Amino acid sequence: MQQTFTPTPEEVARFHELGYLGPFKVYEEEEMRRLWRRERLRLMDRSGAVYDEGDAQAGNTNIANYDRHLDSTFLADHICRPEIVDRVTAVLGPNVLCWRSEFFPKYPGDEGTDWHQADTFAFASGKPQIVWPESEKDFGGTITVWTAFTEAAEDTGCLQFIPGTQRTMYYDESKEMHYQPDKINQQDKEGVTRGFYGYDYRQLQKDPDWSPPQERAVSMVMRPGEAVMFWSTMMHASKPHSAPDKEMRLGFAGRYVPTSVAVYPDTDEVDEYGGRVSLSEYGTVLVAGTDTYDHNRRVTRTTKGHEFPKR
Template sequence: MTNTLERNFTPSPEEVAQFHQRGYLGPFKVYEEDEMQRLWKRERLRLMDRSQAVYDEGDAQAGNTNIANYDRHLDSTFLADHICRPEIVDRVTAVLGPNVLCWRSEFFPKYPGDEGTDWHQADTFAFASGKPQIVWPEAEREYGGTLTVWTAFTEATEETACLQFIPGTQRTMYYDETKGMHYQPDKINAQRKEDGVTRGFYGYDYRELQKDPDWKPPVDQAVSMIMRPGEAVMFWSTMMHASKPHSAPDKGMRLGFAGRYVPTCVEVYPDTDDVDEYGGRVSLQEYGTVLVAGVDTYTHNRKVTTTTRGHKFPVR
């Protein structure tokens, strides 16, 4: 990472304008392909050690649910540096401004035979837990949601469950997160067809949140994000996005890693001590937001400056 610290990866004004129009920017390179393959071969073994993870598998029933994938940047040196990489942060600050937090990270694995992910949007991220997880100040309500930077740790093609976007949909919410969804783990990988594709949402049915139950996503406008290992794409969480099924039995797992970013003015997990979703519950006792750029003069968020192993987050 040291050889990129002095480089500038700020997108051009034309690229920023295009981002605001479409809702996404990329794919762009974060690592060379062979570098990403080498790093992941090493790091996947290190990540098996959860002894310093902020969410203990035994504590609060995180288990093997999707919630166990959260926030490994808080204990992994590699992921701590990854969320702060200038290839990512320079692009994020071009949209959010100079003072930015990473408030969550997640792994998104797809194995051969896995269903696609439902079309969805996320504004406050209250859809599963019932509580808003991020709240923008009223003065900034032109915005909402989070900037997600999704990095392909392995190849993502149309056969191996690449992301799909519907450009321009970030300006209108078609789902009401306050309605809540019912967790039904027996429906994971259920054979439910949506726009001709088998889809689900990790034990939920995202269609339960639709404002208009008869509305259908405009899938004829969808674009597929085919990505090589080490490439990333930045997008608004409020833009409609999904993923294709993993339909290649001769291919291995497709793995994406998402960092989620907001300006420091945004409240993260307000009045919340734990997160209860995807059939698991984790305590936020050891959780903290990470400043990746600028300064944070606000006092409303939990903050950490080092990982649980003592590695300092490199602020841009």
């Protein structure tokens, strides 16, 4: 009999109220440390990666960190783990796709990440990357499950959330945001230096005089192997890595939507963070249920032949 990790109705209600659930355990701490020692070496082999880091169009940008679950056996299994999928389906319903994964490294001395929200993920590329159907227009964004592969502490750059902000968008993703890789990052009203991977997210504010209610922020301190699930439309950020004697903080995020959501509609490439990659080898992954739609390309195996598990 399969073990289930479905949250209680009270936990689901709390998720809808706050915008996040967790932290919760996906791996034992020592197991996570052992796995990451092994996998970080394996991931240096990009021979099966769907985006070529050395491509002249892609360059050495954040895009190279996208979707390694499409070639890595470990990450393919990770995005499908029942500890994650059972919680996601409790909110999104039985039929769910993983449409993206990303690494989020933060090294000693790195600044914090700007407060931001993501609905269609059009803020960098200029094109909506996910579009919910009209029949579900009250929803938007994606559910992100962010797993700490290393310690995420107050001084190593843990995530920060402003609970309850997922129902109101304070940013307009259709506004133009300029990529400035050499941009000098600025301090927020609490004196924290923040940036957004070469962008100034404040350029998207609907009201330029508004500022995030940071006094309501909560910190997501996590041990290796723990994860947190949250709506991408909830305001979130991260603290700086201010501990020179500690290791890199590394988070790995899987992003999930119902099968009814259109992923990369009418798009053959992703153009953001100063780079461009082709979607010719990309596909969504069905992690639970069935997909009765035909608007998303889908893959059932990694580029190295490993079959994705499914709930």
